[in-house]
Amino acid sequence: MAIDTHSTTTAPPAAAPEDGRLSGRALLVLFVLCAAQFMVALDFSVLNVALPVLGEDLGLSRAGLQWAVTAFALPSGGFLLLFGRIADLYGRKKLFLTGLTVFGAASVLATLAWDPASFLTGRALQGLGAAVIVPTGMSLLTTTFPEGPLRDRALGISGTLLSLGFTVGMVLGGVLTDTLGWRSTMGLLAVAAVVVLVLAPGVLRESRTVERPRLDTPGAVTVTGALLALIYALTTAAQHGFGGVDVWGTLLVGLALLVAFVAVESKSPAPLVSPAMLKRRTVAWGNLGGLITFSMMSTVVFVLTLYFQETLELSAFRTGLVFGVQGVASILAGSYAPRVIGRLGARRTLAVSLAGQGVFTGALLTAGSSSGALLATVLVSLASMFHLGAIISYGLVVTSGVPDSEQGLATGLVTTTQQVGLTIGIPLLGVLATTQASLFGGVRTVLAIDAAIVLAAALLVALGLRRRA
Structure with missing residues (x-):
């Protein structure tokens, strides 16, 4: 029997004016949802710089430090699809608030951790909370803002803050660790979760499907x-x-x-994931584009960190400033991406953005082993601008045409692709940079392969998403 796909979503807070401007209430909704996404993005990177100090303080071995990352990555990626679908069936707002509560409590536990077990428990619960927040937040956004200029702008802002969160986390983590200690990185996340949790109940409206089939x-x-x-x-x-x-x-x-x-x-x-959903060209090819842009850009950031610090001998602070410039470039890209999407459409923008990311990643090969910090900074900033265009457009491609009753599933696929992409890039390619005799030669090899993969993906996505007559 066919399931009724109507949603109980009340009239969108965004009044959907024809000129695409956001109403005051819509801005509040967008602020709450984007703040939550930014907080989770921050958690992916804010702790990285603090790991050596953290390990010494808590008695974690070098091998054990891996679990500070893995304990978060496992639940945050593994449960995305499940919680995205549960939100469709039982209420997106309800689950979103639950995720915020778990994330905030886990951040407090990680801040106050007294031994490795308590800290890793906090990190795992943070990951579980993130697995609830990310797909429910995205589905609340896509069901609140209808397809068209409003959703383009909303996802543009969300994508910008998502990208910026990773970059800010790298810089902020070092500053906080040096001034207030590693615990302040986790304390910052606890404060952010409380702020969002206080604002969200009065701003968001419940959204779920009318029919509730068994999970x-x-x-x-x-x-x-x-x-x-x-x-x-x-x-x-x-x-x-x-x-x-x-x-x-x-x-x-x-x-x-x-x-x-x-x-x-x-x-x-x-x-849980209908075969019909996976057979949608927009879902299949859109997620491929997202997987490639996330995995390959994370690899670029990894190998450039090695290049700046070990080949060019820049300090960690100056390296952080380079990626701060990349963050500024992401903000600029986020402000223009909706306009580009409005002219080209999300499908073409995705293909063009992948092509641009591939071209400027390949151009990084021109940076030298004894100089080239300025050139590399400019090129990685340009690559990240196209990367952000791909992030925003692939989310639009995957969720376009999907009924509200399945938006949690669609955004669960989007965020799962994001998490898997962030996970697979470095182990698949990054090890080539660290295992070759010359680090600089390894970095060049990785960049060349990375650029080739992204350019090939741009061609495949362009062909796969061509509109049929």
Whole structure:
């Protein structure tokens, strides 16, 4: 029996004026949702600089420091699809507020941690809260702002802050750690969660489907297990390479669970991810574009960090300033991206943005081993501007034409692609930079491969998203 796809969403707070301007209430909604997304993006990077100090304070070994990252990455990526679908069925606002509560409480625990176990528990719960906040926040945004100029602007602002959050986290983490200690990085997240949690109940409106089919438990178990296994394997490989039995073992388990998930979904009367959703060209090709732009840009940032500090011998502070310039470029790109999308359409913008990211990543090969910091700064900023265009447009491509009743699922796919992309880039390519005899030669090799992959993806996405007559 077909499921009624009407949503109980009340009239959107954004009054949808024809000129595409945002009303006062719409701006409040956008502020709350973007603040939550920015907070989660900050959590991905704010702790990185603090890890050595944190390890010494809590008694975490160098190998144990990996779990400060992995404990967050596993639940934050593994449960995205599940919570996105649960939000569709039982209420997006309700789940969003629950996620904020878990994230805030976990940040307090991580701030006050007295030993490795308490800290890692806090990080894991932070990841669980993030897995609720990200897809529910995105689906609240896409169901609040209708397709067209309003959604373009809203996703443009959201994408800008998402990109900026990663960059600000790298700079802010170093400043906070040097001045107030590593605990202040986690305390900042706790304060941010409380602020958003205080504002959200009075600003957001509930949104969910009218009909509530039973949750596809077999599908939820297989896909969540697959994502957990794959993210664990790739995160571990980023630290120790692909030689470990645990890496290959969990990779195989993850792939087997993915195969089982596809089989389960093809027979389920109310699948977690309907085959019809995955067969949409916009969903398939849009997510491919998102996967490539996130994975390849994260690799560029990783290898350039090595290049600036070890080849050009820049300090950590000056390296942070370089990526601060990249953040400014992202803000500029975010202000212009909706206009470009309005002229070209989201599909063409995605292909063009990938092409631009690939071109300027390849241009980084012109930077020298004894100089070139200024050139590299300019080029990575230009690459990041196109990267942001791809981030915004791929979210629009994937969610366009999807009924409100499935927006949680669609945005769950978008954010899962984002998380997996951030996870796979460095272990797949970054290790080439650190295992070659010459670091500079390794960086050049990675940049060349990275650029080729992005340019090939631009061509494939352009062909895959061509409108049929």
